[in-house]
Amino acid sequence: MIRRLQFLAIAVFLLVAAFSTGADFLFFLVYLGLLVIGGAYVVTRFGLSDLEAGYVLDKAHAHVGDTLRATYTLRNTSRLPKLWLEVHNPSTLPAPLPGRALALQSRAERTWVARVPLIRRGHFRVDPMTLRTGDPFGLFESYATVGAGSTVIVYPRLEALPRWRIPPAFIEGSQASPERTLQTTPLVTSVRPYVPGDDYKKIHWKSSARQMELQVKEFDLEQTADVAIYLDLERRVHTGEDDESTIESAVRVAAAVSARALAENRAVAMTAAGHRTAVLPADRGARQQQKVMQLLAAVNADGDTPLRETLVQGLPRLRRGMIAVVITPSVEREWVAPLSGLRARGVATVVCLLDAGAYDDHWRREAGLPLVAGTDREDRTRNARAIRHGLAEYDLPVFVITPQRALSEIMVAPGFARQAVRA
Numbered sequence: 196m197i198r199r200l201q202f203l204a205i206a207v208f209l210l211v212a213a214f215s216t217g218a219d220f221l222f223f224l225v226y227l228g229l230l231v232i233g234g235a236y237v238v239t240r241f242g243l244s245d246l247e248a249g250y251v252l253d254k255a256h257a258h259v260g261d262t263l264r265a266t267y268t269l270r271n272t273s274r275l276p277k278l279w280l281e282v283h284n285p286s287t288l289p290a291p292l293p294g295r296a297l298a299l300q301s302r303a304e305r306t307w308v309a310r311v312p313l314i315r316r317g318h319f320r321v322d323p324m325t326l327r328t329g330d331p332f333g334l335f336e337s338y339a340t341v342g343a344g345s346t347v348i349v350y351p352r353l354e355a356l357p358r359w360r361i362p363p364a365f366i367e368g369s370q371a372s373p374e375r376t377l378q379t380t381p382l383v384t385s386v387r388p389y390v391p392g393d394d395y396k397k398i399h400w401k402s403s404a405r406q407m408e409l410q411v412k413e414f415d416l417e418q419t420a421d422v423a424i425y426l427d428l429e430r431r432v433h434t435g436e437d438d439e440s441t442i443e444s445a446v447r448v449a450a451a452v453s454a455r456a457l458a459e460n461r462a463v464a465m466t467a468a469g470h471r472t473a474v475l476p477a478d479r480g481a482r483q484q485q486k487v488m489q490l491l492a493a494v495n496a497d498g499d500t501p502l503r504e505t506l507v508q509g510l511p512r513l514r515r516g517m518i519a520v521v522i523t524p525s526v527e528r529e530w531v532a533p534l535s536g537l538r539a540r541g542v543a544t545v546v547c548l549l550d551a552g553a554y555d556d557h558w559r560r561e562a563g564l565p566l567v568a569g570t571d572r573e574d575r576t577r578n579a580r581a582i583r584h585g586l587a588e589y590d591l592p593v594f595v596i597t598p599q600r601a602l603s604e605i606m607v608a609p610g611f612a613r614q615a616v617r618a
Contacts, residue, residue, distance in 0.1 A: 235330030242328035245273035248341045250324045259352040265309045271299040285322040289315045316351045316492045350488040351446045359606040386410040421462040427523035428469035433496040435554040439598045441524040442496040453487045468505040469498040503530040515541035524549035526578040528585045535589045546593040557598045
């Protein structure tokens with residue numbers, strides 16, 4: 196805009212001077228200026244004509260640590276070359292998609308791939324591709340948008356828990372069993388030829404018609420130990436920044452536990468008490484896995500509801516045979532009391548306690564800030580010790596999550612730990 200005003204002021208000055216003095220040299224400069232301005236306008240006006248452009252994202256869903264690839268194609272169908280083109284995609288991604296400036300010969304085509312690492316979970320918007328061109332003097336510019344915008348959902352990083360076992364509830368059928376059962380359950384695993392004594396209700400007539408002999412359905416014991424995950428999102432108890440923060444670690448724990456439970460064909464429910472309390476009903480299968488990951492991609496530590504209130508409202512809905520998994524960095528003992536009565540109701544409990552003090556120290560070291568010392572540090576240590584004693588008092592199993600350690604090293608079943616010691 197400033198350059199246009201400068202050219203306009205010079206043009207007006209030359210025009211006034213030429214008509215005032217009648218000098219041929221000044222008229223020559225006026226005609227040259229009109230030619231330059233007119234040529235710049237024409238070049239810009241037709242700079243985006245006869246262009247075919249488009250882009251394709253290789254994925255709409257990904258995990259933290261993956262790479263997003265955008266493939267761009269630009270084709271010039273005109274007989275005239277395109278001297279200068281700028282191509283980019285505005286987006287809300289943590290690392291923006293790199294743009295490119297290029298020139299196209301007549302009847303030419305360019306294709307390239309832009310890569311961007313996905314370093315943070317969340318829901319991100321990629322706007323339509325923007326084309327821009329202009330003249331060498333910067334007097335005129337021309338824009339065009341191509342395609343439609345798209346949404347990229349980045350799920351939290353999924354960590355495997357090979358040495359962790361979800362504890363069984365206190366009823367029969369709460370653990371996976373590869374043995375066949377004579378009971379009729381919803382889990383039909385296979386068919387076999389009919390033998391005398393089989394119940395006629397178990398005959399699978401379609402398979403019998405295909406095999407030309409009677410076929411009987413076989414069943415597995417239904418795995419009734421469903422998992423209910425309670426994710427604490429109260430902003431007051433979380434600390435740290437970026438990947439090594441309590442909120443990110445809590446989300447990774449919830450993702451790992453839900454993935455393990457769904458892999459064992461358990462039903463998974465989730466309650467995340469943030470700015471709004473999100474309640475995901477219990478279900479199993481790949482569809483439920485996608486719902487869980489989409490919820491975890493969007494949550495933030497922005498809630499005001501204490502964990503005790505969330506548990507008091509949610510725990511009465513648990514039925515006998517379920518397992519409650521509580522994920523929190525809170526060191527307030529008030530939320531332990533609602534868990535104390537679950538054993539009598541036949542509900543197992545697992546607590547994943549994030550060490551907020553260790554995360555705070557790690558964050559301060561990375562940021563170059565002084566560590567908490569004196570009375571505040573003693574109070575923090577005392578509260579952490581008290582919450583662990585409170586959980587041990589009610590015999591509630593707890594896993595203490597610390598920064599810079601893989602979940603597979605922390606969340607280890609006692610049986611695996613004893614085997615490792617013997618080895």
